[in-house]
Amino acid sequence: xxxxxxxxxxxxxxxxxxxxxxxxxxxKARFAGRKGQPLLQSYYDLIKLLRKGSVYxxxxxxxxxxxxxxxxxxxxxxxxxxxSGGISGLFSFSGDFILMIYLMGVARxxxxxxxxxxxxxxxxxxxxxxxxxxxxxxIVLLLGMSVLAIGTGETGISxxxxxxxxxDVSLLGPVIxxxxxxxxxxxxxxxxxxxxxxxxxxxxxxxxxxxxxxxHGGIDLAFIEYGASLKLWIFCELMTGIAIPLRTGQPxxxxxxxxxxxxxxxxxxxxxxxxMARLKLLNVPQLLxxxxxxxxxxxxxxxxxxx
Amino acid sequence: xxxxxxxxxxxxxxxxxGITALFLGGKEKAAYRTGVISCLAGAxxxxxxxxxxxxxxxxxxxxxxxxxxxxxxxxxxxxLSAFFVITISLVSGLASIYGxxxxxxxxxxxNLGAAWCYFNILFASMLLVVxxxxxxLFLFAWEAMSFSSFFLVMFEHEKSKVRExxxxxxxxxxxxxxxxxxMFIILGSQNNSLDFDKFIAPSGIAGVVFILAAIGFGTxxxxxxxxxxxxxxxxxxxxxxxxxMSGVMIKTGIYGLIRIVSLIGAPALWWGYTLLIIGAVSGVxxxxxALSQHDIKRLLAYHSVENIGIITIGLGLWLIxxxxxxxxxxVMGLMGGLLHVLNHALFKSLLFLGVGSVVHFTGTREMDxxxxxMKKMPLTAFAFGIGSAAIxxxxxxxxxxxxxxxxxxxxxxxxxxxxxxxxxxxxxxxxIALGLIGGLAAACFTKVFGTVxxxxxxxxxxxxxxxxxxxxxxxxxIFAACCIVLGLLGPVAVKFIEPVAAxxxxxxxxxxxxxxxxxxxxxxxxxxxxxxVISVMLWSFRKLALMRRxxxxxxxxxxxxxxxxxxxxxxxxxFAWPIVGMFRWILxxxxxxxxxxGYFPGSAALSTQTSDVFRKxxxxxxxxxxxxxxxxxxxxxxxxxxxxxxxxxVTILVLLLVKVR
Numbered sequence: 001x002x003x004x005x006x007x008x009x010x011x012x013x014x015x016x017x018x019x020x021x022x023x024x025x026x027x028k029a030r031f032a033g034r035k036g037q038p039l040l041q042s043y044y045d046l047i048k049l050l051r052k053g054s055v056y057x058x059x060x061x062x063x064x065x066x067x068x069x070x071x072x073x074x075x076x077x078x079x080x081x082x083x084s085g086g087i088s089g090l091f092s093f094s095g096d097f098i099l100m101i102y103l104m105g106v107a108r109x110x111x112x113x114x115x116x117x118x119x120x121x122x123x124x125x126x127x128x129x130x131x132x133x134x135x136x137x138x139i140v141l142l143l144g145m146s147v148l149a150i151g152t153g154e155t156g157i158s159x160x161x162x163x164x165x166x167x168d169v170s171l172l173g174p175v176i177x178x179x180x181x182x183x184x185x186x187x188x189x190x191x192x193x194x195x196x197x198x199x200x201x202x203x204x205x206x207x208x209x210x211x212x213x214x215x216h217g218g219i220d221l222a223f224i225e226y227g228a229s230l231k232l233w234i235f236c237e238l239m240t241g242i243a244i245p246l247r248t249g250q251p252x253x254x255x256x257x258x259x260x261x262x263x264x265x266x267x268x269x270x271x272x273x274x275x276m277a278r279l280k281l282l283n284v285p286q287l288l289x290x291x292x293x294x295x296x297x298x299x300x301x302x303x304x305x306x307x
Numbered sequence: 308x309x310x311x312x313x314x315x316x317x318x319x320x321x322x323x324x325g326i327t328a329l330f331l332g333g334k335e336k337a338a339y340r341t342g343v344i345s346c347l348a349g350a351x352x353x354x355x356x357x358x359x360x361x362x363x364x365x366x367x368x369x370x371x372x373x374x375x376x377x378x379x380x381x382x383x384x385x386x387l388s389a390f391f392v393i394t395i396s397l398v399s400g401l402a403s404i405y406g407x408x409x410x411x412x413x414x415x416x417x418n419l420g421a422a423w424c425y426f427n428i429l430f431a432s433m434l435l436v437v438x439x440x441x442x443x444l445f446l447f448a449w450e451a452m453s454f455s456s457f458f459l460v461m462f463e464h465e466k467s468k469v470r471e472x473x474x475x476x477x478x479x480x481x482x483x484x485x486x487x488x489x490m491f492i493i494l495g496s497q498n499n500s501l502d503f504d505k506f507i508a509p510s511g512i513a514g515v516v517f518i519l520a521a522i523g524f525g526t527x528x529x530x531x532x533x534x535x536x537x538x539x540x541x542x543x544x545x546x547x548x549x550x551x552m553s554g555v556m557i558k559t560g561i562y563g564l565i566r567i568v569s570l571i572g573a574p575a576l577w578w579g580y581t582l583l584i585i586g587a588v589s590g591v592x593x594x595x596x597a598l599s600q601h602d603i604k605r606l607l608a609y610h611s612v613e614n615i616g617i618i619t620i621g622l623g624l625w626l627i628x629x630x631x632x633x634x635x636x637x638v639m640g641l642m643g644g645l646l647h648v649l650n651h652a653l654f655k656s657l658l659f660l661g662v663g664s665v666v667h668f669t670g671t672r673e674m675d676x677x678x679x680x681m682k683k684m685p686l687t688a689f690a691f692g693i694g695s696a697a698i699x700x701x702x703x704x705x706x707x708x709x710x711x712x713x714x715x716x717x718x719x720x721x722x723x724x725x726x727x728x729x730x731x732x733x734x735x736x737x738x739i740a741l742g743l744i745g746g747l748a749a750a751c752f753t754k755v756f757g758t759v760x761x762x763x764x765x766x767x768x769x770x771x772x773x774x775x776x777x778x779x780x781x782x783x784x785i786f787a788a789c790c791i792v793l794g795l796l797g798p799v800a801v802k803f804i805e806p807v808a809a810x811x812x813x814x815x816x817x818x819x820x821x822x823x824x825x826x827x828x829x830x831x832x833x834x835x836x837x838x839x840v841i842s843v844m845l846w847s848f849r850k851l852a853l854m855r856r857x858x859x860x861x862x863x864x865x866x867x868x869x870x871x872x873x874x875x876x877x878x879x880x881x882f883a884w885p886i887v888g889m890f891r892w893i894l895x896x897x898x899x900x901x902x903x904x905g906y907f908p909g910s911a912a913l914s915t916q917t918s919d920v921f922r923k924x925x926x927x928x929x930x931x932x933x934x935x936x937x938x939x940x941x942x943x944x945x946x947x948x949x950x951x952x953x954x955x956x957v958t959i960l961v962l963l964l965v966k967v968r
Contacts, residue, residue, distance in 0.1 A: 139746070
């Protein structure tokens with residue numbers, strides 16, 4: 001039964017994740033007073049891309065073709081690890097989030113090498129920025145998970161997320177919200193949203209993630225786009241899994257609650273994108289350091305409570 | 308007794324092979340054949356002998372008399388020694404095959420017989436270091452190891468850079484050796500014997516012995532700030548020697564530390580924290596310095612500092628666990644650290660060998676001049692890519708397995724700990740350091756792999772059109788295969804390492820934790836397999852779908868620019884610059900730029916340089932001070948014989964007074 005429910009939430013992620021972009025874009029359109037593209041636009045895009053042929057740069061090798069494939073593979077494996085609120089992931093064990101964070105590292109490593117394979121200065125630029133930001137983002141994730149591990153006394157993400165709203169709410173509650181806020185900043189960074197990166201920018205020099213995939217097209221681009229939507233879904237789960245205190249214990253209520261939470265996060269991202277300008281590139285590390293400081297603050301709060 | 312006999316014969320073969328090669332110096336073919344064959348035979352015998360000990364888990368020893376005071380020819384192979392013997396033999400044996408082709412270009416220019424002699428002696432002395440159980444014998448082997456590697460570093464002694472590197476290495480090695488001598492003197496005077504099995508350190512002395520061991524062995528291992536010799540010595544040596552030095556020789560420092568710490572009694576909590584902090588600092592600063600290098604071999608040398616840091620973090624968790632009675636942390640820390648010794652030996656040797664081939668091919672060590680080698684040397688590039696991913700600790704390769712175990716130890720230290728026990732802090736330091744190292748290493752190796760093998764060549768293209776399909780390539784492929792296999796067989800690796808951990812910790816608890824680790828690593832391996840399977844499926848889907856469609860090739864999109872050149876590619880320096888800039892308060896990089904003023908600038912030049920902060924701010928002033936004070940003492944030596952006679956008379960008088968009193 002539990003396995004079936006875990007599979008169900010994986011299926012939901014696989015089907016619904018491209019919709020997140022639709023929701024974000026619709027929110028932004030509403031803020032701008034536009035009607036906006038159809039909610040299902042990313043599905044149409046994926047189908048269109050999957051039906052195309054290929055254009056490869058003559059500079060590239062198999063490394064360029066491996067990037068999108070393995071990147072999507074890593075994202076699919078991460079979806080199997082991440083729990084949905086209190087409901088355990090399909091593939092959960094002690095230390096599974098370390099594997100998950102490193103799988104994202106695999107995806108990043110291969111995306112970056114694929115970008116370097118084109119020999120384009122623009123793509124090198126994006127790759128170098130992506131790596132710079134991910135260094136701090138990874139620490140925030142690991143430190144946030146450490147805080148939650150200390151708080152719950154567990155070492156697997158599914159168990160941590162299941163226990164997080166358990167016994168000691170008065171102690172853990174504030175800590176969880178601080179960590180969730182830090183995770184939100186990481187979400188914006190890792191998924192290349194405003195204020196870190198602008199997915200709609202039209203100047204290659206200022207792009208981060210988009211510029212890395214400038215030379216990808218057709219099926220490869222479809223893999224990348226789908227992988228990106230899965231990644232967004234994973235980060236949303238990472239946040240809503242702790243930030244939603246409402247747990248009924250009944251999977252048939254909990255899963256919808258969590259999915260609604262994920263789409264609320266998507267709306268939130270849309271609101272942030274509509275109300276903020278993009279940060280200067282040099283200021284992005286400061287934003288991430290803020291997230292790091294938040295997790296450290298959460299750590300102190302927690303230790304003060306325990307000691 | 309068989310395994311001891313095999314080990315002794317391995318040592319004998321290595322030594323006699325080396326001497327024979329030395330005398331065959333003029334006949335190059337015969338010399339290198341002798342060298343390679345004796346290395347391989349020695350490696351096979353040593354692996355068999357150590358494998359037997361690992362399998363049975365029993366210690367074998369031999370003790371012969373030796374005329375040297377306090378010395379005895381006391382050798383023993385226990386699981387810890389056996390583990391290191393296997394690692395050393397594996398890397399040295401394969402490196403010797405690589406060397407047989409690599410040294411080919413130096414024919415008629417160099418005395419290759421001598422090179423093989425020193426290589427064999429280096430191999431033999433490393434084996435002797437990890438099996439000797441007497442202080443004098445240990446120091447003798449240690450010195451032989453330092454000297455033979457010094458001569459190998461000096462292989463191209465006609466270059467002044469190489470000579471400088473060699474001298475720095477020699478000085479560093481002997482500073483370390485001095486600490487070790489002092490340590491053995493303290494231990495020996497306490498116990499009136501220099502045999503390891505008689506060592507017991509009273510609690511007051513144990514701390515001093517620990518510090519001396521950390522400095523002495525740390526110099527060899529490359530703990531920060533004792534690492535200064537590494538970034539000079541590794542690039543200077545021939546690549547197969549760098550592979551052995553970086554892959555296994557520096558690990559003898561780790562071996563020594565484990566051995567001495569386990570001999571001198573129950574560890575204090577501060578030992579664990581000392582190692583943990585040394586490890587964290589070495590790891591993070593090592594990788595930062597690596598990131599800012601342009602010389603590819605220097606970069607790899609700094610990565611050795613980083614990986615020694617990871618190993619030391621594991622050892623630190625081990626000691627913290629032991630002293631605070633948390634056996635899960637202890638076992639995971641020790642196992643993770645030891646396994647990383649093996650893993651690092653594999654991928655670092657692979658990377659050094661790969662770089663050797665690249666330098667051989669292009670004739671430069673400057674990364675910013677390379678590029679696009681993937682098309683010319685596809686197999687080397689593949690193997691190097693595997694090694695790069697493995698050193699970043701990415702699943703499903705072997706680096707992840709050992710880092711995962713250390714992470715798990717750290718998270719167990721936090722999750723299960725009583726808040727007062729002080730383990731939470733240890734776990735936090737370990738997790739933050741490992742996370743930072745992981746992110747920075749990924750940046751560093753995408754930079755290396757990207758600028759060397761991907762894109763297109765940045766300067767005048769090398770004439771050779773493809774790599775030689777000789778032993779050099781196959782050795783690298785074997786190493787790469789080891790990285791993949793060990794990454795997918797995590798549980799087997801844990802079982803392999805279990806007897807070593809059981810030697811130092813309670814056996815039942817070790818087997819309990821190793822069972823737990825096996826089941827977890829099985830899941831990790833399962834995840835890795837799933838990742839590979841999914842990727843293969845997606846790849847074939849892509850392949851099938853593209854079969855009947857129009858597939859075109861065109862130049863890289865450069866935003867409409869019509870005459871792109873390969874020099875417009877992102878270089879390794881520009882790639883690393885954002886991160887180097889972020890950490891400039893540690894690294895202090897220097898930028899030299901020259902741009903013509905005016906509206907139509909004709910030419911421009913930009914170069915960046917990051918020198919070793921410790922060398923610049925600590926060692927250079929220190930040695931300046933040493934030289935100045937030496938000059939002062941120099942005044943005593945005026946060159947007048949009468950004065951010298953006076954010195955002798957005064958000395959005798961003082962000695963007499965001391966004796967009479």
